[in-house]
Amino acid sequence: EAETILQELQDQERRRNAVLERLQEAMQQRDLAPLKEVLQEAHAELSLEELEMLAAQQLLEELEKEAKKKVETALRRRSAEAIYAAVEEGDWDKIQVALDVGLAAGLAEEGAPVRAAQAKLESLREAHEQQEAQWTVEETEARLEALKAAEGKLQGPRHKKERSALGKEIMKLRNGESYISARNFPKNPEKERQRREEQRRT
Numbered sequence: 001e002a003e004t005i006l007q008e009l010q011d012q013e014r015r016r017n018a019v020l021e022r023l024q025e026a027m028q029q030r031d032l033a034p035l036k037e038v039l040q041e042a043h044a045e046l047s048l049e050e051l052e053m054l055a056a057q058q059l060l061e062e063l064e065k066e067a068k069k070k071v072e073t074a075l076r077r078r079s080a081e082a083i084y085a086a087v088e089e090g091d092w093d094k095i096q097v098a099l100d101v102g103l104a105a106g107l108a109e110e111g112a113p114v115r116a117a118q119a120k121l122e123s124l125r126e127a128h129e130q131q132e133a134q135w136t137v138e139e140t141e142a143r144l145e146a147l148k149a150a151e152g153k154l155q156g157p158r159h160k161k162e163r164s165a166l167g168k169e170i171m172k173l174r175n176g177e178s179y180i181s182a183r184n185f186p187k188n189p190e191k192e193r194q195r196r197e198e199q200r201r202t
Helices: 002-029 032-042 051-089 092-104 112-153 157-174 177-184 189-201
Strands: none
Touching (some): 002 032, 002 051, 092 112, 112 189
């Protein structure tokens, strides 16, 4: 029995030394994945309070921070490239999306990519708002025509309720804030902007 215990202790020491050796190699390489793998193995052979384990755990945390920083830096770089590409293309929606993504990725608001996007958006604002107004008018009027056509097909007393419901929907569209604003915008953009801003504040 004593020999068995001695053999187990010797085997345990060999495993411990082997783990320590692999741990030291992984620490020298400063490679995140191998170090994490060896640390998981080491938990079975080494105490968490041992100096080697403490040093390895500290190094692992440092490497994870470095890896995270690299990912964030790469994401900001790609975001900046996407912003410049959208600015070059001059597409309002693409610039807006790229700008939102870039800010979420950590691009500085005072940084060159963000300033470039904001400047381009400002230069495109007039045309974009005119286009939005035109789309709103066209979509609303197409919907109104469809409702009128449906209303015209409902003849006789038995369709009175349906006609009434369609009539209310038609009036709601005609008097809708977005439709009225879109119709007024081309006539006096600045005045309409001021009116919209006042409504947002109230």
